[in-house]
Amino acid sequence: MNIVETRNLKKFFESKKGTVKAVNDVSINVIKGETLGVVGESGCGKTTLGRTILKLIEPSSGKIIFEGKDITNLNEKQIRPLRKKMNIVFQDPVASLNPQMTVYDHLSRPLEIHNMISSEEEKIKRIIDILNTMGLKAEHMIRYPHELSGGQKQRVCIARALCLEPEFLLLDEPTSALDVSVQSKILKLLERAKSKFKVSYMFISHNINLVRSISDRIAVMYLGRLVEVGDTKKVFRDPKHPYTKALFASVPQPDPDKKVKIALEGDVPSPVDPPIGCAFAPRCKDKVGKICDDKMPELEERYDRRVACHLYD
Amino acid sequence: MVEGLKLGEPLMVIEDLKIDFLTEEGTVKALDSINLTVRKGEIHGLIGETGCGKSVTSLTTLGLLDDNARIQGGHIYYREKDLLKMKEKKLRRHIRGNEISMIFQNPVSSLNPVYTAGEQVRESVVLYQDKNKKRARQIVLDELDRVKLPDPEDVYEKYPHELSGGMKQRVMIAMMLACNSNLLIADEPTTALDVSIQAQFIKVLKVLQEKNDLTILYITHDMAVVSEICDRVTVMYAGQIVETADVHDLFKDPKHPYTRGLIHSVPGVKTAIEDFETIPGTVPRLINPPSGCRFHPRCEYAKKKCSKVKPTLEGVPGKNDKHVVSCHFWEEVE
Numbered sequence: 001m002n003i004v005e006t007r008n009l010k011k012f013f014e015s016k017k018g019t020v021k022a023v024n025d026v027s028i029n030v031i032k033g034e035t036l037g038v039v040g041e042s043g044c045g046k047t048t049l050g051r052t053i054l055k056l057i058e059p060s061s062g063k064i065i066f067e068g069k070d071i072t073n074l075n076e077k078q079i080r081p082l083r084k085k086m087n088i089v090f091q092d093p094v095a096s097l098n099p100q101m102t103v104y105d106h107l108s109r110p111l112e113i114h115n116m117i118s119s120e121e122e123k124i125k126r127i128i129d130i131l132n133t134m135g136l137k138a139e140h141m142i143r144y145p146h147e148l149s150g151g152q153k154q155r156v157c158i159a160r161a162l163c164l165e166p167e168f169l170l171l172d173e174p175t176s177a178l179d180v181s182v183q184s185k186i187l188k189l190l191e192r193a194k195s196k197f198k199v200s201y202m203f204i205s206h207n208i209n210l211v212r213s214i215s216d217r218i219a220v221m222y223l224g225r226l227v228e229v230g231d232t233k234k235v236f237r238d239p240k241h242p243y244t245k246a247l248f249a250s251v252p253q254p255d256p257d258k259k260v261k262i263a264l265e266g267d268v269p270s271p272v273d274p275p276i277g278c279a280f281a282p283r284c285k286d287k288v289g290k291i292c293d294d295k296m297p298e299l300e301e302r303y304d305r306r307v308a309c310h311l312y313d
Numbered sequence: 314m315v316e317g318l319k320l321g322e323p324l325m326v327i328e329d330l331k332i333d334f335l336t337e338e339g340t341v342k343a344l345d346s347i348n349l350t351v352r353k354g355e356i357h358g359l360i361g362e363t364g365c366g367k368s369v370t371s372l373t374t375l376g377l378l379d380d381n382a383r384i385q386g387g388h389i390y391y392r393e394k395d396l397l398k399m400k401e402k403k404l405r406r407h408i409r410g411n412e413i414s415m416i417f418q419n420p421v422s423s424l425n426p427v428y429t430a431g432e433q434v435r436e437s438v439v440l441y442q443d444k445n446k447k448r449a450r451q452i453v454l455d456e457l458d459r460v461k462l463p464d465p466e467d468v469y470e471k472y473p474h475e476l477s478g479g480m481k482q483r484v485m486i487a488m489m490l491a492c493n494s495n496l497l498i499a500d501e502p503t504t505a506l507d508v509s510i511q512a513q514f515i516k517v518l519k520v521l522q523e524k525n526d527l528t529i530l531y532i533t534h535d536m537a538v539v540s541e542i543c544d545r546v547t548v549m550y551a552g553q554i555v556e557t558a559d560v561h562d563l564f565k566d567p568k569h570p571y572t573r574g575l576i577h578s579v580p581g582v583k584t585a586i587e588d589f590e591t592i593p594g595t596v597p598r599l600i601n602p603p604s605g606c607r608f609h610p611r612c613e614y615a616k617k618k619c620s621k622v623k624p625t626l627e628g629v630p631g632k633n634d635k636h637v638v639s640c641h642f643w644e645e646v647e
Contacts, residue, residue, distance in 0.1 A: 183578070212580070247509065254539075
C-alpha cells in the first residue's frame with residue numbers, strides 16, 4: 001500500500017531567464033513502512049519534489065495522493081489536519097530551531113496545536129518519551145538550541161517531527177551538516193524510530209553511500225526527471241540507466257583500493273532550457289542514436305525496476 | 314621548483330605547534346603541540362571532524378591567522394626556514410604564492426565577481442611569471458587548459474557568475490598553478506561540489522601531482538575522498554594529532570581508537586546501518602579540553618593514565634616511522 005504517491009507531478013518556476021522545470025512529470029510512490037531514497041546532483045529537483053509532495057510549495061500540475069486521498073487542491077486550512085501525519089526534517093538544524101525557544105517549547109507547541117494531549121502530565125510524559133527515543137534525556141527539555149551540539153539539535157528536530165506520530169516523514173539531507181561520527185548515530189536513531197512509530201521515510205540526499213545504507217528502494221533524479229527507480233540492492237548491483245551507472249562510478253569509496261572512474265564529463269545542462277529528447281543525452285556514453293536527442297524516454301518497467309532510457313526499447 | 318629536494322624528502326615540517334585563541338568566553342586551546350611532516354611529491358590528507366584544528370593548521374603556515382590567535386610555541390619549517398619567524402613582508406614576497414598557495418572550500422567567495430576569470434588568473438601570472446601582457450595571456454590560456462577547462466578562450470572572458478561551481482574551482486587551481494608554487498594547501502576543496510565534478514577535480518589534482526611533482530596538503534572531513542586521493546594521512550582530534558600513516562595502512566590497519574571509530578562510522582565501509590559504529594559522546598569544547606589524551610572521555614580503551622599523561626606520537630614497529638600513533642594503549646586496540 002502506498003502512503004504517498006505522485007502522478008505526473010510538475011513544478012515549474014518562472015525566472016528572468018525562462019521557465020525552470022524543477023520537477024518534470026514525476027510519478028513516484030512511497031510504500032507504507034519503507035524508506036525511499038532519492039538521489040541526484042544539486043539542481044536535479046530532489047528537494048523541490050519533496051517539498052511539493054508535502055504541499056509546502058504548490059505543484060504546477062499533476063496529482064499528489066496521500067493515504068489514498070487526492071490532496072493536490074486542498075487549501076491551507078484543509079491540509080492542516082494532515083500536517084500531523086506528514087512532516088519534514090530539514091538539512092540545517094540551526095536554522096530549523098528558534099533560538100528563543102527551549103527544547104520543551106519546540107516539542108510542546110505541535111502537540112498543543114494538534115490537540116494531541118489532554119493534560120500537562122501527559123504532555124511531559126510524551127516529550128520525555130520521544131526525547132529518550134532520540135537518545136536525549138529529560139534534562140534537555142530546559143535547554144536552548146545554543147546549548148546543544150549540532151547532532152543534538154538535529155535530534156531535537158527529528159523528535160519534533162516524530163512527536164505527532166506521523167505516517168510519513170520527509171528527511172531532506174538530515175545529516176549533511178553533521179560530522180560522520182554524529183551522522184552514524186542519527187542514522188541508527190532514525191532506524192529505531194522507524195520501527196517504533198511505524199513511519200515511512202523519504203530520504204533525500206546527495207550522499208549515495210548513505211542512501212545505499214538506509215533505503216529499501218532508491219529513485220535517481222536527473223534534471224527534474226526520474227531516470228531509474230528500483231530496489232536499492234538491485235540498482236546498486238546492476239544499475240541500468242547510463243546516468244545511474246556514471247553517478248555511482250563517481251562516488252569515492254572509503255577504501256584505498258577502490259578508485260572512482262570519471263564517467264561524467266561536463267556539467268548538468270540548465271533546467272531552464274533542457275534538451276528536447278533525453279535530458280542526459282548530451283553527456284551519455286551509451287547513446288543509441290538520433291532518438292535520444294529527439295524523443296524523451298518514458299519511465300517504463302524494465303527487468304525488475306523502472307528505467308527511462310531508449311537503450312532498453 | 315624546489316631545487317635539490319628529492320621526492321619523499323620533507324618539504325614542510327610542523328614541530329610542536331601550539332596555538333591558542335583568545336575569545337570572550339576564554340582561551341580556546343586550538344592546537345596542542347602538533348607534529349606533521351609533508352613530503353615532496355605526496356598528497357597528504359589532514360582529516361578530522363569540525364573544530365579539530367585542521368584549518369587552523371593550514372592558515373598558520375601562511376600567516377593568515379586572526380588577530381586573536383596566539384602562537385604559544387613550535388616551528389613550521391618550510392625547506393628548513395621557520396615560517397613562524399618570518400616577517401609579514403618576507404612571507405608575502407617569498408612564501409605566499411611563490412612557494413605555498415591555497416585553495417578554499419568556497420570558490421564563490423574566493424573569486425572577485427567584477428573581474429573575469431582570465432583577468433584573475435593573469436594577476437598571478439604577472440606577479441610570479443611574466444610581466445609581458447601578451448605572453449601572460451597565453452600563459453593563462455595554457456593554465457586554463459591544463460586544468461581541463463573546455464574552451465579556455467571563452468572561459469577567459471567569463472565572469473565568475475557565468476561559470477558553474479566545478480569550473481570556478483578549476484579557475485582557482487589555474488590561479489594557483491600560475492604562481493608556480495611547490496606546495497598546494499587545499500582546504501575542503503570539493504565539499505561544495507557534486508560527486509561527478511568532484512571526480513573530475515580529483516583527477517586534475519592527481520595529474521598535477523604526477524606531472525609536476527606538486528605536493529598537496531589536502532584538508533577534508535571526508536574519509537572516502539581521503540582514501541581516493543591521498544598517499545599519506547594524518548588524523549586530528551580536538552587539536553591533537555592522533556595518527557599518521559600511509560593511506561593503505563590507515564584504512565586496513567588503523568591503530569588509534571578514534572581513527573578506528575571514524576572509519577567504521579563512514580557509510581560505505583559497512584553497508585547495513587546496524588553495523589555502523591558510533592563514537593559515544595561529542596567533540597569537546599576546546600576552552601576547557603580534557604586533560605591528557607583529549608579523546609579519553611569518549612574512548613572505550615581509556616585507563617587512568619590517559620587522563621593524566623598526554624601520549625606522544627610513537628612509531629609502529631616495522632614501519633620505519635611511517636606509521637605513528639598517539640595512544641598509550643594502541644597495542645591493545647583491536
